[in-house]
Amino acid sequence: MRFYKFALVAVLLLCARAAFPQTPARDRMVVLISLDGFPAYALEDPALPVPTLRKLMEEGATARRMTTVNPTVTWPNHTAMVTGVNAAKHGVLANGTITREGSVERRKVEPWIDKDKMVRAATVYDLAHRAGLTTAQVDWVAIHKAPGITFAFPEVPSADGLIEREMLERGMVSKADIDQFGRKIIVRRDEVWTNAAAHIIRAHKPNLLLFHLLTLDSTHHTYGPRTLAGTVAMAFLDSQVKRILEAIREAGMAEKSTVVVVSDHGFKAYTKQIQAAAMLDAAGLGAKAFALPEGGSALVYCERGDAAAVGKVFENAEGVDRVAGPQDYAALGLPDPDKDPQSPRVLLFAKSGYAFGGGRTGGSVVTRTSQGGGHGYASSDPEMDAIFIASGYGIRKGAVLDRIRNVDVAPTLAALLGVEMGKVDGRILREILTR
Numbered sequence: 001m002r003f004y005k006f007a008l009v010a011v012l013l014l015c016a017r018a019a020f021p022q023t024p025a026r027d028r029m030v031v032l033i034s035l036d037g038f039p040a041y042a043l044e045d046p047a048l049p050v051p052t053l054r055k056l057m058e059e060g061a062t063a064r065r066m067t068t069v070n071p072t073v074t075w076p077n078h079t080a081m082v083t084g085v086n087a088a089k090h091g092v093l094a095n096g097t098i099t100r101e102g103s104v105e106r107r108k109v110e111p112w113i114d115k116d117k118m119v120r121a122a123t124v125y126d127l128a129h130r131a132g133l134t135t136a137q138v139d140w141v142a143i144h145k146a147p148g149i150t151f152a153f154p155e156v157p158s159a160d161g162l163i164e165r166e167m168l169e170r171g172m173v174s175k176a177d178i179d180q181f182g183r184k185i186i187v188r189r190d191e192v193w194t195n196a197a198a199h200i201i202r203a204h205k206p207n208l209l210l211f212h213l214l215t216l217d218s219t220h221h222t223y224g225p226r227t228l229a230g231t232v233a234m235a236f237l238d239s240q241v242k243r244i245l246e247a248i249r250e251a252g253m254a255e256k257s258t259v260v261v262v263s264d265h266g267f268k269a270y271t272k273q274i275q276a277a278a279m280l281d282a283a284g285l286g287a288k289a290f291a292l293p294e295g296g297s298a299l300v301y302c303e304r305g306d307a308a309a310v311g312k313v314f315e316n317a318e319g320v321d322r323v324a325g326p327q328d329y330a331a332l333g334l335p336d337p338d339k340d341p342q343s344p345r346v347l348l349f350a351k352s353g354y355a356f357g358g359g360r361t362g363g364s365v366v367t368r369t370s371q372g373g374g375h376g377y378a379s380s381d382p383e384m385d386a387i388f389i390a391s392g393y394g395i396r397k398g399a400v401l402d403r404i405r406n407v408d409v410a411p412t413l414a415a416l417l418g419v420e421m422g423k424v425d426g427r428i429l430r431e432i433l434t435r
Helices: 002-019 051-059 074-083 124-130 162-169 175-179 186-204 215-223 228-250 276-282 304-314 326-332 406-417
Strands: 029-035 061-067 097-100 107-110 135-138 151-153 208-213 257-262 268-275 290-293 297-301 320-324 346-350 353-357 365-374 386-392 400-405
Touching: 029 074, 029 228, 029 406, 051 228, 051 257, 051 386, 074 124, 074 406, 107 290, 124 135, 124 208, 124 406, 135 186, 151 162, 151 186, 162 175, 162 186, 186 208, 186 215, 186 228, 208 228, 215 228, 215 365, 228 257, 257 406, 268 276, 276 290, 276 297, 276 304, 290 353, 304 320, 304 346, 320 326, 326 346, 346 353, 353 365, 386 406, 400 406
Parallel strands: 029 208, 029 257, 061 400, 135 151, 135 208, 268 353
Antiparallel strands: 061 386, 097 107, 257 386, 268 365, 290 297, 297 346, 320 346
């Protein structure tokens, strides 16, 4: 009987490998589009004017909800989607690397650190590149000077860049657009990034393209979610996705391409800000501890011996939902501060309606006169859930999953590309694949 069980297991393993052959897909294209700050609950509204996304959902597969990783901010979650692991393993805890500033506990976030020094886990684009596939990125994050990227149009473009030069020669972008890029409104930057992604698809047909748009995140921060401004921003992003689909067709790759649309986190509305630094100052701990606000959470740095006193400052404080410490980090997917100096000694989470700010005056809580929007809340908060849509080559039409995790994205992309990822936290979403 035992022999037959072993034989059955062997057959199942062989079938699994046959279903997902590890042969690099040199004749295909996988496009991952991230719509920053697009909450899952927004897509649940049937009146939301996003016809392109609706069509992709109808023709492909979707997940009703996608769980994010802590901290629920942009760079950690984008990195989770290309590594398949959480922040404790990939090492990105903020929108850059958190470094000590001076000899005190003050910290700063440095974004322009080389990818190989920032990201501690293998990425799907690294593996694809090593397998001989071509890779590209437009406004992706934690990817500065990444050797695994063949073509790049970065967050801050340069007239010396290959793709920038090609676009300038074709009149697709102006020199002023490149030189003054950072001063352009986010809608214009998203348009230029879409131009770049469309150009890369038509001119280079990369096997993997990572593409990131920011208008909705900026809009939600300014006006809050569930607002007219947010709805208009989502409609705008839908039009940019449509342009990418048109570029795929113009490149003659419609029958061989897979498009995956995701977001990095959701959004919550708030009307009050908790000024953690002001609270530390009032307790006489301002020189011993530093609070790095991340919207719905704050990372507090101090010496191990001061952590208990720092934590007590925020216990039962208005707007503070939870005070967590290193003993909680394994469950939260965060690294031990004794092993990773980026990790805080104290982690704060805000209640609904509140967010952490960076002010040092005005008391512990400042009431806002208008609604704002934030993320950074615990990944278990359903308002932090993100979107997931997949359509095209290799995707099962009509497949609907209830809930997935964003660490499932990378191994699924790898399966579509015919490359294999090592040990990851996520899994291949076999239910949505045709083979």
